[in-house]
Structures are given as structure tokens and as C-alpha cells.
Amino acid sequence: xxLVGPARAIGWEIARRNRVQFLTVVGILATLSVASQWxxxxxxxxxxxxxxxxxxxxxSLLLLFASFHFTEGDKKGxxxxxPGRLLRxxxxxxxxxxxPMLYAVLSVLFVYTxxxxxxxxxxxxxxxxxxxxxxxxxxxxxxQMIVWGFPERRYLKLFGLSLVATLILLGxxxxxxxxxxxxxxxxxxxxxxxxFMRGVMAALGVAIPLAYxxxxxRIAAQRHGEAPWFWLRKQGADQGLLTxxxxxxxxxxxxxxxxxxxxxxxxxxxxxxxxxxxxxLVLPACVAVVILxxxxxxxxxxxxxxxxxxxxxFGLAITPxxxxxxxxxxxxxxxxxxxxxxxxxxxxxxxxxxGAWVFSKLKVGLASAALxxxxxxLAAGFWFIGCGNFQAFEGELRTxxxxxxxxxRVALVVLGCLSCLLFTWNLLVGGLAAALSGRKPRFxxxxxxxxxxxxxxxxxxxxxxxxxxxxxxxxxxWPLVERLPFVLAVGALAKVVASHVxxxxxxxxxxxSARSIxxxxxxxxxxxxxxxxxxxxxxxxxPWLKYLLLLGLLLTMPLCGPPLAILALEKNxxxx
Amino acid sequence: MKRYLAGFAxxxxxxxxxxxxxASRSMPTxxxxxxxxxxxxxxxxxxxxxxxxxxxTFGPAYLETWNRIQPGIAKFAQVVAYDHAGYWxxxxxxxxxxxxxxxxxxRLALQTAGVPPPYVLVGYSFGGPYIRVYAALFPEEVAGxxxxxxxxxxFSAWLNxxxxxxxxxxxxxxxxxxxxxxxxxxxEQAKEARLPHVPITLISAAEPGGPLLRxxxxxxxxAHQRWLAGLPGARHxxxxxxxxxxxxxxxxxxxxxxxxxxxxK
Numbered sequence: 014x015x016l017v018g019p020a021r022a023i024g025w026e027i028a029r030r031n032r033v034q035f036l037t038v039v040g041i042l043a044t045l046s047v048a049s050q051w052x053x054x055x056x057x058x059x060x061x062x063x064x065x066x067x068x069x070x071x072x073s074l075l076l077l078f079a080s081f082h083f084t085e086g087d088k089k090g091x092x093x094x095x096p097g098r099l100l101r102x103x104x105x106x107x108x109x110x111x112x113p114m115l116y117a118v119l120s121v122l123f124v125y126t127x128x129x130x131x132x133x134x135x136x137x138x139x140x141x142x143x144x145x146x147x148x149x150x151x152x153x154x155x156x157q158m159i160v161w162g163f164p165e166r167r168y169l170k171l172f173g174l175s176l177v178a179t180l181i182l183l184g185x186x187x188x189x190x191x192x193x194x195x196x197x198x199x200x201x202x203x204x205x206x207x208x209f210m211r212g213v214m215a216a217l218g219v220a221i222p223l224a225y226x227x228x229x230x231r232i233a234a235q236r237h238g239e240a241p242w243f244w245l246r247k248q249g250a251d252q253g254l255l256t257x258x259x260x261x262x263x264x265x266x267x268x269x270x271x272x273x274x275x276x277x278x279x280x281x282x283x284x285x286x287x288x289x290x291x292x293x294l295v296l297p298a299c300v301a302v303v304i305l306x307x308x309x310x311x312x313x314x315x316x317x318x319x320x321x322x323x324x325x326x327f328g329l330a331i332t333p334x335x336x337x338x339x340x341x342x343x344x345x346x347x348x349x350x351x352x353x354x355x356x357x358x359x360x361x362x363x364x365x366x367x368g369a370w371v372f373s374k375l376k377v378g379l380a381s382a383a384l385x386x387x388x389x390x391l392a393a394g395f396w397f398i399g400c401g402n403f404q405a406f407e408g409e410l411r412t413x414x415x416x417x418x419x420x421x422r423v424a425l426v427v428l429g430c431l432s433c434l435l436f437t438w439n440l441l442v443g444g445l446a447a448a449l450s451g452r453k454p455r456f457x458x459x460x461x462x463x464x465x466x467x468x469x470x471x472x473x474x475x476x477x478x479x480x481x482x483x484x485x486x487x488x489x490x491w492p493l494v495e496r497l498p499f500v501l502a503v504g505a506l507a508k509v510v511a512s513h514v515x516x517x518x519x520x521x522x523x524x525x526s527a528r529s530i531x532x533x534x535x536x537x538x539x540x541x542x543x544x545x546x547x548x549x550x551x552x553x554x555x556p557w558l559k560y561l562l563l564l565g566l567l568l569t570m571p572l573c574g575p576p577l578a579i580l581a582l583e584k585n586x587x588x589x
Numbered sequence: 590m591k592r593y594l595a596g597f598a599x600x601x602x603x604x605x606x607x608x609x610x611x612a613s614r615s616m617p618t619x620x621x622x623x624x625x626x627x628x629x630x631x632x633x634x635x636x637x638x639x640x641x642x643x644x645x646t647f648g649p650a651y652l653e654t655w656n657r658i659q660p661g662i663a664k665f666a667q668v669v670a671y672d673h674a675g676y677w678x679x680x681x682x683x684x685x686x687x688x689x690x691x692x693x694x695x696r697l698a699l700q701t702a703g704v705p706p707p708y709v710l711v712g713y714s715f716g717g718p719y720i721r722v723y724a725a726l727f728p729e730e731v732a733g734x735x736x737x738x739x740x741x742x743x744f745s746a747w748l749n750x751x752x753x754x755x756x757x758x759x760x761x762x763x764x765x766x767x768x769x770x771x772x773x774x775x776x777e778q779a780k781e782a783r784l785p786h787v788p789i790t791l792i793s794a795a796e797p798g799g800p801l802l803r804x805x806x807x808x809x810x811x812a813h814q815r816w817l818a819g820l821p822g823a824r825h826x827x828x829x830x831x832x833x834x835x836x837x838x839x840x841x842x843x844x845x846x847x848x849x850x851x852x853x854k
Contacts, residue, residue, distance in 0.1 A: 415838070487678045498612040502605050502608070530590070556612075557616040560611045560615065561608075564609060564612065
């Protein structure tokens with residue numbers, strides 16, 4: 014193919030890499046537009062169609078964001094960065110950065126405006142155009158600026174992305190007149206909602222070109238080997254690319270935290286240390302950013318009302334689960350920060366058993382989840398005492414006081430926290446087998462399943478009935494609920510049999526010592542008993558629900574995942 | 590190692606089977622009632638010649654509301670709780686949702702679930718008027734009645750006069766013909782109901798509270814007393830240890846009252 018001009022070359026490069034994603038987006042838009050024309054605004058399915066349309070449009074926009082990150086791994090083992098080959102193109106840095114940014118902006122604007130005009134409007138849903146477009150372009154350009162501008166600063170990149178993601182997820186509310194009038198008035202703002210929104214749009218309009226200029230500056234630095242004064246250290250001057258180091262992403266104050274002072278007692282400890290440095294702080298860091306972004310503005314606003322208190326506490330409590338579900342996809346990979354699933358040659362031959370390796374990941378996951386929940390509990394506690402409304406949970410506390418004695422309430426709180434920790438851990442390490450197998454279909458399949466689950470939850474939340482004809486429609490699902498004991502029992506039995514076969518295989522191949530297997534199974538038993546106690550106390554008066562939840566707990570125990578991961582890794586290492 | 594793994598797997602498998610069995614046994618089921626299905630939970634063993642106990646309350650309360658009472662009664666009698674039509678696990682039923690409709694649906698549900706009469710009816714809160722209408726419609730099926738802090742038409746009229754902003758039933762509610770909207774109709778039906786001569790116990794919850802309760806409680810308990818005065822042999826229990834949530838705070842009192850009606854000395 015004879016490509017003329019850098020714009021066409023870069024465009025071809027982007028299209029080549031992401032053709033599946035682009036075809037998916039085109040397919041979604043085409044299907045939704047046809048369906049919405051057919052369903053119309055007064056059909057019985059309109060509300061459900063609207064929920065599905067919103068969800069799929071959001072998914073399409075996310076897919077475009079992911080497609081236009083336009084980064085590559087580095088041969089020196091670096092992290093995702095602007096494609097190094099393109100830095101040698103005979104074009105100015107301004108065009109080199111501007112072209113992919115422009116393609117991205119135009120694609121996102123097209124999808125949004127097409128969706129607003131040809132998908133949502135036929136369903137009777139009028140959505141604004143100007144501020145969402147500005148908002149999306151702001152998010153996209155800053156996303157690209159962060160991933161291109163700080164290739165070797167892992168934690169800085171992560172911090173920046175978490176900040177931008179949280180701003181995008183929460184900031185749109187400041188375009189709602191009710192929020193502007195209510196919330197800003199509490200903060201002393203006396204102007205009109207319209208002038209505030211115009212001000213925000215103007216700020217976005219100024220910030221967007223700023224992202225472009227910063228990206229140009231940063232790509233120029235990578236291109237021409239400049240080292241701005243605020244870099245921590247510079248190693249080598251090979252084309253201006255800095256050699257990555259596991260701790261280089263940290264600010265100077267943080268580096269001493271990761272400097273090892275004692276010799277390792279064993280290979281397993283060294284392995285744990287390396288895994289911890291690489292990925293142990295990712296989940297706590299992401300959650301910490303969200304904690305700061307949620308709690309600081311609300312703390313500054315003075316006393317928060319009951320709805321605000323409930324929303325804040327709920328938001329803080331749900332954050333670890335959300336991030337663990339998303340980060341769990343990358344957590345299982347041989348290297349958290351590299352997009353590839355292939356084992357590096359050193360990793361394939363290093364003198365550590367596959368079982369020890371998998372166990373080190375499991376331990377890091379548990380420590381990461383524990384640190385995260387400690388942060389959440391402390392932050393939520395201090396925030397609630399400092400600026401929360403003490404009447405926010407009066408109803409629930411009164412009900413708890415009705416049903417449970419003081420000792421039972423304390424037990425419920427402790428066991429509830431431990432259950433949240435174990436569930437977060439489960440989400441974080443659930444994808445180990447798929448990722449360590451090195452097989453893309455398995456790995457991406459799990460990612461797709463998680464994305465579909467999140468979309469289904471979002472669609473349900475948008476479309477759930479709010480009428481008062483009965484407090485619930487449990488009667489629709491009750492025949493399924495009646496069959497659940499049988500279904501769950503069959504599932505649990507199948508899982509038990511599979512785990513027995515897998516652990517026997519691990520033991521026979523000596524991929525893990527007998528002592529380690531026993532200690533893991535003992536831990537699994539403990540991981541069942543703790544939430545089971547919580548369930549037995551909390552649902553003592555509803556026996557059928559109690560036993561169903563206990564069956565569900567059996568199904569979520571990490572019985573098959575670890576041996577599957579060990580066997581998958583062993584096979585991957587043998588093939589490498 | 591093999592034996593250890595086999596033992597571990599066997600323990601888990603046994604646990605799964607036991608949990609599944611216990612869940613199935615304690616699971617409420619749906620029974621067909623003239624075109625719709627009601628969720629019902631039958632527990633306990635029925636002694637020969639002994640009545641079954643039927644638990645009745647207001648619609649929005651699901652059958653698990655009785656979870657502190659039902660196991661206690663199940664130790665000495667067969668006991669039934671259910672969701673009213675249109676709530677929780679029960680499909681919507683025909684309207685209006687007045688006491689007569691509910692009584693008829695309950696009777697059909699008991700027949701379909703294989704729980705024949707006679708019954709000791711236990712009515713909590715607005716379940717009181719419902720079981721009065723049931724007893725008037727099917728007197729031969731009722732062997733006893735226990736009223737647990739029941740709603741009373743005399744008290745309802747007093748409340749409307751002195752506190753008109755409380756318990757408001759609007760025109761829209763009446764048009765909707767659900768249980769809330771039909772409550773005045775149900776209270777009228779209960780007022781006209783003639784009860785059979787069976788053992789009756791009424792428990793009034795009179796736990797002292799704030800200024801509002803201090804005004805309402807004497808009238809609440811008084812309405813119960815005046816109504817019982819017209820029922821010879823009826824027993825009145827007044828407890829100051831519990832408020833309206835009596836079967837969370839004093840479930841044993843309710844269970845013993847049922848036992849005393851079921852097995853009168």
C-alpha cells in the first residue's frame with residue numbers, strides 16, 4: 014500500500030491495530046440506530062432499549078478511548094509509550110502528536126453526535142450535545158497526554174489516569190442545574206447555574222489545547238533526548254529514552270520505601286518482594302485517589318446532608334470492588350505493566366517453581382486488598398466523624414438494634430469487613446489462570462465477560478422500575494430461586510471434584526510442596542468459615558437464604574483457580 | 590497427600606449436599622390461587638386432630654417478617670406464613686384488595702398447599718381485621734384467634750379525627766384499590782364481621798414513648814379493651830416491654846399465646 018503523507022500513514026497504523034474495535038463500534042452504532050428507528054418512542058420496549066442504548070454507547074466510547082491510547086511496549090522492557098518507530102518520521106512533533114489526537118477527537122465526537130441524533134432521539138431521549146462533546150474531548154486529550162507524556166513514570170501515570178477517570182465519572186454532575194444550584198450554593202457561589210456552566214465549558218475549551226501542547230513538549234523530549242530539570246535521574250541517552258526501573262515511577266520521598274535493607278531469607282520472599290514492588294500498591298493507589306477526590310470536596314463543603322453522607326460512604330465502600338474487578342485482569346499477567354502475556358526468558362527459566370510464583374501473586378493480592386480496605390475504613394471513619402451526618406444510617410442502625418444483640422452487631426461488623434477483604438482478593442486474583450496461560454483468547458475472554466457483566470449492571474440500574482406496585486417483583490424470579498439449591502449444589506460438587514483432580518495433578522508434578530498445599534487449603538477453609546459466620550449471624554432468621562448464601566460461598570472459594578494457574582504457568586514456561 | 594485431598598474434597602461435597610438439602614427444606618414455594626400464585630411457607634408437623642396456625646399481617650410485610658415467630662410455633666404445630674398477592678414473591682391478584690378478597694385467597698392457598706382446616710388464625714397489625722373477616726366468612730374453619738397489636742376500626746376513626754395528617758388515604762390511593770387504598774373498606778368489613786365462639790387472645794403493645802405515643806397509647810389499648818368486652822372469654826394481655834414491633838422484641842410472648850389458644854387447659 015503506497016501511503017502518501019504522515020496523516021494517512023498514522024491513520025493506517027491506527028486502523029490496522031484496532032480494526033476489530035472499530036468494526037465493533039460501527040456494528041454497535043448500525044444495530045442501535047436500526048433498532049431505535051424500529052422501536053420508536055412509545056413502544057413497550059422503549060425504556061429497556063434506552064437503557065441498552067446508553068450502555069452500549071458508553072461502551073463504544075470507552076472502546077474508542079482504549080483504541081486511541083496509541084502506545085507500544087518498549088524493547089528494553091519498558092512500559093506503554095508513544096510508538097518509538099514513529100518518532101523517526103520526518104514530520105514536526107506538532108503534527109506527530111496532533112494527527113492521532115485529531116483522529117481520536119473526531120471519532121469520539123462522531124460516535125456521540127451520531128448516538129444523540131440517530132439512536133437516542135428516535136427513542137424520545139434528548140441529550141445535550143455541546144458540553145458532553147467538550148467534556149469527552151477534554152477526557153480523551155488528557156488521557157492521551159498522560160499515557161504519552163510519562164511513559165516511564167508508572168505510578169505518576171496511574172495517579173494521573175485515576176484522577177482523570179474520577180473527574181470524568183463525577184465531574185459531569187456539575188453540568189446539571191440541580192447540582193449547581195444546590196451544591197455550589199452551599200459553597201458560597203451566588204451566580205446563576207448557566208453562567209457557572211458557561212464558565213466550566215470555557216475552562217474546558219482552554220484546557221484542551223493545553224493537553225495538546227504538553228503532549229507535544231513531552232514527545233519532543235522523548236524524541237530529542239532532552240531531560241527536564243524535574244526528572245529524578247537519567248540513565249543513558251539512547252535517543253532520549255530513559256531506561257525503566259521498578260522504582261523509577263516514584264517520587265524521591267517514596268524511593269527509600271522501596272529500597273531493600275536486608276537480604277532475602279528465601280527465594281519465595283524475594284519473589285514476593287518483587288511482585289509487591291511491581292503491582293502491590295496499584296489497587297491501594299487507585300482507591301486512595303478516589304478517596305481523596307470524593308472526601309476532600311465534601312469535607313470542604315461543611316456538613317453534608319443525609320443523602321450526601323450515604324452516597325459518599327457507599328461510594329467509598331464500592332470503590333475497592335470496582336477497581337479489583339478491573340485491575341484483576343492485569344494482575345494475573347506475568348508482568349502487570351507490560352501488555353504482553355508472554356513470559357520473558359528470564360521468568361521462564363528462573364529457579365522458582367510455578368507453584369511458588371503463583372502463591373507469591375496470591376499473597377501480594379491479599380496484602381494489597383488488606384491495605385486497600387484499611388485505607389477505606391480509616392478514610393470513611395474519619396470522614397464520617399468529621400463531616401458526615403450522624404442521622405444518615407439511623408434507620409439501619411435501629412433495625413440492627415432490633416434484630417441483633419450488641420455482641421452480634423460487633424461480630425457482624427468485624428466479619429463483614431473480613432468478608433469484603435476476601436471478596437476483593439478473590440476479584441483481584443480470579444484471572445490468574447487465564448493470564449498465566451499466555452493465551453490471548455482466554456485472557457481477553459475473561460475481560461470481555463467482565464465488561465459484559467458491568468454493562469448489564471449499568472443497564473439494569475438505568476432501566477429498573479421505580480413504580481410502587483409492590484416493593485419488588487420477586488414473584489417473577491421465584492421459580493428460579495426455588496431451583497437454586499439444586500443448581501448451586503451441582504456447581505459446588507463439580508467444583509470440588511475439579512479441584513481434587515487439579516490439586517492431585519499439582520502434587521504429582523511436584524509443582525508445589527505438600528506443606529504449601531496443606532497450608533493453602535487450610536487458608537481456603539478459613540476463607541470460607543469467616544464469611545460463613547457472618548452469613549449465619551446476619552441471616553439467622555431467614556434459613557433458606559442463609560443456606561443458599563453458604564452454597565454460594567462454596568462456589569466462590571479459591572479452590573480451582575490456584576492449581577489451574579499453577580498448571581497453566583508450568584505449561585507456559587515449558588513452551589517458552 | 591492423596592488422602593488429605595480426598596478427605597478435604599469429601600468434606601466440602603458433604604457440606605454442599607447438606608446446605609442444598611436444608612435450603613430446599615426451608616424454602617417457601619408458590620401455590621396457584623385462582624389465576625395467580627402466592628408464595629407460602631409451611632413448616633412444622635401437625636399433631637392429629639390439632640389445628641394448623643396461620644399467620645396474617647399487612648401486605649407489604651413479607652413472610653420472612655415472621656421468622657422470629659414461625660420456628661417457635663413450628664416446634665409444636667404446623668404453621669403457615671405467606672406473601673399477599675402483589676407483594677414480594679406473590680403475583681398480583683384481582684382488585685380491590687380488601688379483607689374479603691384476601692380472606693378468600695388465603696383459604697384457596699391453604700387448600701392448594703394441602704393444609705386443611707381447622708386453623709388458629711394469628712393476625713398482626715392490619716392482619717387483625719383480615720382474620721376477623723376470614724372467621725366471619727368461614728366460621729367452621731376457625732378453632733382459635735390470636736391478635737397481635739391489631740388495627741382497630743374504632744381507633745382508626747379516633748386517629749382520623751384527632752390526627753388527620755396521619756395514616757392518610759387519598760382519593761388516588763382509593764382509586765388504586767391496593768391494600769392501603771382499600772383499608773377503610775376492610776375496616777368496615779371487619780366491623781360487620783361476627784366471630785365464632787372460639788378461644789381468643791389479644792396482645793396490646795404499650796411500651797411508653799414520646800409525647801405522641803403518650804396521647805395515642807391509652808386510646809389504642811382502650812379500643813382493644815372495649816372490643817374484647819363484647820367477646821366473652823377473650824383474654825387480653827398488655828405488655829409495656831414492647832412497641833408495635835412486638836414480634837421482634839417479645840417473640841416468645843406471641844408463641845406462648847398461640848400455644849395457649851392451640852392447647853387450652
